Amino acid sequence: MSTILTVNNLTKKFGYLTAVKNLSFSIEKGNVYGILGPNGSGKSTTLGIILNVVNRTSGDFSWFDGQTSTHDALKKVGAIIERPNFYPYMTAIQNLKLVCKIKEVSEDKIQEKLQLVGLWERRNSKFKTYSLGMKQRLAIASALLNDPEILILDEPTNGLDPQGIHQIREIIKKIANQGTTILLASHLLDEVEKVCSHVVILRKGEKLYSGPVDEMLASHGFFELRTSDMDKL
Numbered sequence: 632m633s634t635i636l637t638v639n640n641l642t643k644k645f646g647y648l649t650a651v652k653n654l655s656f657s658i659e660k661g662n663v664y665g666i667l668g669p670n671g672s673g674k675s676t677t678l679g680i681i682l683n684v685v686n687r688t689s690g691d692f693s694w695f696d697g698q699t700s701t702h703d704a705l706k707k708v709g710a711i712i713e714r715p716n717f718y719p720y721m722t723a724i725q726n727l728k729l730v731c732k733i734k735e736v737s738e739d740k741i742q743e744k745l746q747l748v749g750l751w752e753r754r755n756s757k758f759k760t761y762s763l764g765m766k767q768r769l770a771i772a773s774a775l776l777n778d779p780e781i782l783i784l785d786e787p788t789n790g791l792d793p794q795g796i797h798q799i800r801e802i803i804k805k806i807a808n809q810g811t812t813i814l815l816a817s818h819l820l821d822e823v824e825k826v827c828s829h830v831v832i833l834r835k836g837e838k839l840y841s842g843p844v845d846e847m848l849a850s851h852g853f854f855e856l857r858t859s860d861m862d863k864l
């Protein structure tokens with residue numbers, strides 16, 4: 632087994648507020664990890680830190696073997712942590728061609744990735760005509776263009792209708808089955824149960840549990856999670 636990411640005693644303070652507190656976990660290749668917790672529990676802050684867009688207060692993290700710089704390691708990481716943003720009057724193909732130029736990767740991948748997310752038939756439609764679910768799927772295709780080792784998603788199904796939610800979850804499973812490691816943040820137990828093999832549960836920035844999802848569900852202490860009322864945490 633090879634380790635993709637190790638997080639050690641990570642802490643992030645915003646003034647007096649401790650958004651992430653002494654958080655440690657690791658991510659092994661080939662698994663699907665969820666960071667689960669109610670709104671405000673520190674999920675996005677954690678993702679921001681490991682992606683180098685949020686500065687940590689203390690603690691440490693290291694990507695892959697720990698030998699490469701974070702800057703170089705992040706070239707092997709695909710991430711969607713914001714609303715999908717593309718040129719509205721350009722087609723999916725045109726938008727992805729631009730991404731290929733920016734990422735300096737071959738355009739050969741465009742068809743493969745659009746087919747993977749079910750958008751090949753709509754490749755010549757302008758981005759502005761896409762539904763939110765399609766926009767999210769295009770963002771996933773874009774993040775996969777350079778075949779990253781790991782795909783990171785922050786609340787990937789937020790704001791989608793039930794069909795859109797189902798489609799995104801199926802695509803995530805397909806990507807995982809192809810061998811890409813996944814890390815997603817979600818406030819929905821349901822999402823983690825359906826998609827993830829492993830989970831880190833956060834409450835107010837602190838880790839409550841980390842381990843396999845089936846053990847979490849079997850564990851008596853998390854029985855009430857089944858109510859899906861994450862705000863009880």
Ligand code: ADP
Pocket residue numbers: 645648650668669670671672673674675676677
């Ligand atoms: P989650 O993604 O789990 O909803 P966040 O990581 O976004 O949680 O936020 C964790 C806590 O940190 C929240 O209380 C939030 O208000 C606070 N927070 C997040 N970003 C900032 C920021 N840039 N400045 C101040 N407080 C922030």
Ligand code: MG
Pocket residue numbers: 674675676785786
């Ligand atoms: Mg968040």
